[in-house]
Amino acid sequence: MAKLHDTPMLDELEKGPWPSFVTDIKKLAEAGNEPCADLLGQLELSYKDKEGHWKHGGIVGVLGYGGGVIGRYSDVPELFPGVEHFHTLRVNQPASKFYKTERLREVTEIWDRRGSGMLNMHGSTGDMVLLGAFTEELEPIFAELTQKGWDLGGSGSALRTPSCCVGKARCEYACIDTQDICYNLTMEFQDEMHRPAWPYKFKFKVDGCPNCCVASLARSDCAIIGTWRDDIRIDQEKVAAYVAGDIAANGGGHGLDDKVDIKADVIDLCPTGCMFYEDGKLTINNAECTRCMHCINVMPQALRPGLDKGASILIGAKAPILDGAQMGSLIIPFIKMEEPYDEFKEFVEKMWDWWDENGKNRERIGECIQRLGLSAFIEACDLDPIPQMVKEPRSNPYIFYKEDEVPGGFERDISDYRKKHAR
Amino acid sequence: MAEIVANKLTDIGPPKYDEMWPEVIKKNYGKWLYHEILEPGVLVHVSETGDKVWSLRCAATRLMTTMHLENICKIADQFGGGFFRFTTRNNVEFIIDDESKLEPLKKALADNGQLPLGGTGASVTNIVHTQGWVHCHTPAIDASGVVKAVMDELFDYFNSHKLPAQVRISLACCLNMCGAVHCSDISILGVHRKPPVIEHSHLDKMCEIPTTIAACPTAAIKPAKVDDFKSVAVNADRCMFCGNCYTMCPAMPLADAEGDGIALWVGGKVSNSKSMPMFSKLAVPYIPNEPPRWPTTVDTIKKIVEVYAGDAMKYERVGEWAQRIGWEKFFEKTGIEFSHHHIDDYRFAATTWRTSTQFKW
Ligand code: HEM
Ligand code: HEM
Ligand code: HEM
Ligand code: HEM
Ligand code: SF4
Ligand code: SF4
Ligand code: SF4
Ligand code: SF4
Helix, strand or coil, X not given: CCCCCCCHHHHHHHCCCCCCHHHHHHHHHHCCCHHHHHHHHHHHXXXXXXXXXXXXXXXXXXXXXXXXXXXXEECCCCCCHHHCECEEEEECCCHHHXXXXXXXXXXXXXXXXXXXXXXXXXXXXXXXXXXXXXXXXXXXXXXXXXXXXXXXXXXXXXXXXXXXXXXXXXXXXXXXXXXXXXXXHHHHCHHHHHCCCCCCCECEEEXXXXXXXXXXXXXXXXXXXXXXXXXXXXXXXXXXXXXXXXXXXXXXXXXXXXXXXXXXXXXXXXXXXXXXXXXXXXXXXXXXXXXXXXXXXXXXXXXEXXXXXXXXXXXXXXXXCCCCCECCEEEEEEECCCCCCHHHHHXXXXXXXXXXXXXXXXXXXXXXXXXXXXXXXXXXXXCCCCHHHCCCCCXXXXXXXXXXXXXXXXXXXXXXXXXXXXX | CHHHHHCCCCCCCCCCHHHHCCHHHHHHCCCEEEEEEEECCEEEEEECCCCEEEEEEECCCCEEEHHHHHHHHHHHHHHCCCEEEECCCCCEEEEECCHHHHHHHHHHHHHHCCCCECCCCCCECCCECCCHHHCCCCCCCCCHHHHHHHHHHCHHHHCCCCCCCCECEEEXXXXXXXXXXXXXXXXXXXXXXXXXXXXXXXXXXXXXXXXXXXXXXXXXXXXXXXXXXXXXXXXXXXXXXXXXXXXXXXXXXXXXXXXXXXXXXXXXXCCCCCCCCECCEEEEEEEECCCCCCHHHHHHHHHHXXXXXXXXXXXXXXXXXXXXXXHHHHHHHHCCCCCHHHCCCCCCHHHHCCCCCCXXX
16 A cells, blocks of 8 residues: 655645646555655655755666666655656657557556556657656566557657647648658658667657647757648638628637638738738739738638648757757748658758768757858758748858859969059 | 566557547548637537537646546547547547537536646647656756646636637746747746755766766866865856756756746747747746745736736737737736846847837837
8 A cells, every 4th residue: 555645735736627637646646556655745845845856867778779768766765665766768659649548558557557657648749758667667668568569759869759730630721741741750760769879869840731739840850841832722702701700710719709800800910911802802912922821720711721732841949958949940941741751851861961970969950050050051951042041141241152162262372462462 | 577578579669640540530631621619628620521520628737647547538438439639738639520429528528527628719728848846857846736826827718718819838847948938928937046066075976077067058067176076166157057967967956945946938939820930038037936836926927918818919929919019018018027137148149139219118
């Protein structure tokens, strides 16, 4: 039987309408789960001390993989022996996180038997995070998981588990097959995921459209974002229905009674001023449209993305360490993303080769590009510079030239100069 | 056990996504025409084939037990043919293809009590967050507890559509920002404010000095001899309290009850809709840790949300609103104090200074 600790502070978190993790963990503790009881005990102590009580985990893992497990030990194990070791395993989630309960139970059954019974659905990268195992359980858990058809995700200086939005499975905006891209990349790059060999971590995230529900352009080194190059499809009858107030604005996002004010909500908010509504007809100057999604979001039944679909690729997003946060920068404005994604993978291999060669230890690709320049990066990827890659051209005069760009090169003879110019 | 381990496989990858789809998703993959939110938390998607699916989005705690997950599975078995999904923002979605199951499912969710509907449209949806005191070794704050306290207070905005636009909140428990919170309408960030305290007597035994020095992003760590111990010294002026040294060297802890706390950031977005994606900007540099319910943090966030809700134009995100009215007005309207910490003094700082005569009083 698990020893239950007094947790007066945590008990305060059982109040209120939002689901309570304390109530949840307490129930499992009361059912006899010792790690749950001790986790609450240790957390209560952290609340009292206003300081955490975990030690850095050192190197733990499973044989054959360089990642997927994060080590963790309690610094007060004599008080809370159930969480003396509290390592996590990252389990690679199915793309866009649909689950068949029967399959999910394979994981929870193993985890109930060999681990703490606590988990994150899901970690920030996208994996299921099994939270709290003793060192000796790691190998058996891993073996049992793989026998059931589940594998670990990435950690360390490796490819991290790719993730994607719900995409075509249930979103009408999806311009690319986010789940297949995510799965295909995960399978293609298993070795890169499980055996860290790079300067630092690398993430792929796949969003089906520029709404970016998985925040790919803020959270992944390589963001693949669905887009289109032809015209937004317009259903004029549905436009009229929106204008007449027969269909709720914004897919009901402001309530089903909310009507579209076509001028205020659509035309005037279009960032490029490329929409017009005259004589009951909506027109879009598609050459000016930047495909921001706003009008489509407001009138999903009347407007749809075009039919010539593909993806924009943005490289280099990262959190602040060290030179400040970066968002991804547009490298490929448009690429067709069709199975088996060869053109995209060729780009990926070039990008990785360059980073592998030039990246310093713990330098994300975005920082590496910042240090060595976007021009060096696109050259290595065999891409031509185009104005779409920048918000504006440079405004400083320090233009670097390579010797071969200037006629005659850099080697000059001072005596030639002096023939024309007196000393 | 040896036998189990001997049979292990590797590099098999995750189960293929389509194994996890209910029939209606399989049949209508890529054929969806449009969606409508019927009420907070309830979406209907309509397909070219005429099929419809109803999705019921419910709050979940990212940190959960197998017991809670089993309850979710049971509801999915009963109503969703044994299928369900999670959203990127830690919500659970039950998916049904038969309208007659809608009301019974809603009742089952209400009976469960831990699965409130909401998080759609112009709402505050679930908070994405990191580990905090539940698992990580460098956090300045807890994660799950702060999230619970904030969402209790904002619950009214979770299951309604009364905001000008969606408001995305996220939390990271130290400035490594595992959750990449730097592009959220409101982000809650754990911050340390004291350089590491060095255990000179043990440092050389517990840590490799060169890798410890190399771990510091600002080169604040130098080798030093202290009381005959081989150790290191930290240049406090250069330390930005990131904790990277502690990850390499357990003899350099940062956590400190008085030093640690919360910074609040506002106005970021990742969607490309209307304006381009933006970073969140500093609103409040420091609020003390106040477990178990962090009242000052909760009140400040509520205040920001309410002022935004009252002042922003329809469809305007928090950052778009602040940009339109001007940040000087943001501070005035929210009553948040502006201090020297708000003025950037890191690299590229000058790009954020005002280089114009245009401003508001
Ligand atoms: C392509 C790079 C640039 C070139 C070729 C350039 C050239 C010039 C020239 C020829 C002048 C007029 C000087 C005179 O009065 O005889 C000038 C003035 C000035 N430039 Fe630039 N400049 C450059 C970039 C910049 C940048 C990056 C800044 C500031 C961020 C800047 C700020 C100014 C200012 C403040 C003046 C003087 C004020 C004025 O006359 O309005 N310039 N520049
Ligand atoms: C490294 C680059 C630069 C060098 C070597 C340089 C050099 C000079 C020199 C030697 C003069 C005096 C010219 C004369 O009166 O015969 C001058 C004048 C001037 N430069 Fe530059 N300059 C540079 C960049 C700039 C830039 C970027 C700006 C604009 C911000 C600028 C603005 C001016 C202005 C406004 C004058 C005229 C000052 C006056 O007439 O009182 N210079 N510069
Ligand atoms: C005007 C802007 C946006 C619109 C109209 C929009 C629209 C949608 C729609 C229609 C869905 C439902 C897709 C589905 O499950 O069928 C969705 C899901 C979602 N949205 Fe957005 N979105 C917007 C911006 C954002 C932003 C900025 C974020 C994140 C910061 C975000 C995060 C999410 C998440 C996490 C989901 C769930 C996706 C998933 O389950 O994988 N959305 N959004
Ligand atoms: C220098 C920067 C970073 C450091 C030193 C760092 C360190 C760590 C550590 C120590 C953990 C273990 C937490 C635990 O106890 O479970 C962790 C977890 C994690 N980190 Fe980072 N991290 C960094 C940046 C990031 C960034 C930028 C992201 C995402 C964009 C990220 C994503 C994650 C994820 C998904 C986890 C799993 C746990 C969770 O979801 O909370 N990390 N990181
Ligand atoms: S990113 Fe676009 S396609 Fe993907 S779920 Fe969001 S709105 Fe739909
Ligand atoms: S997608 Fe954006 S830019 Fe294009 S027409 Fe619509 S609102 Fe305008
Ligand atoms: S944000 Fe910092 S404290 Fe939180 S989990 Fe990540 S590394 Fe740990
Ligand atoms: S906390 Fe960060 S900046 Fe400060 S000494 Fe440690 S590694 Fe360097």
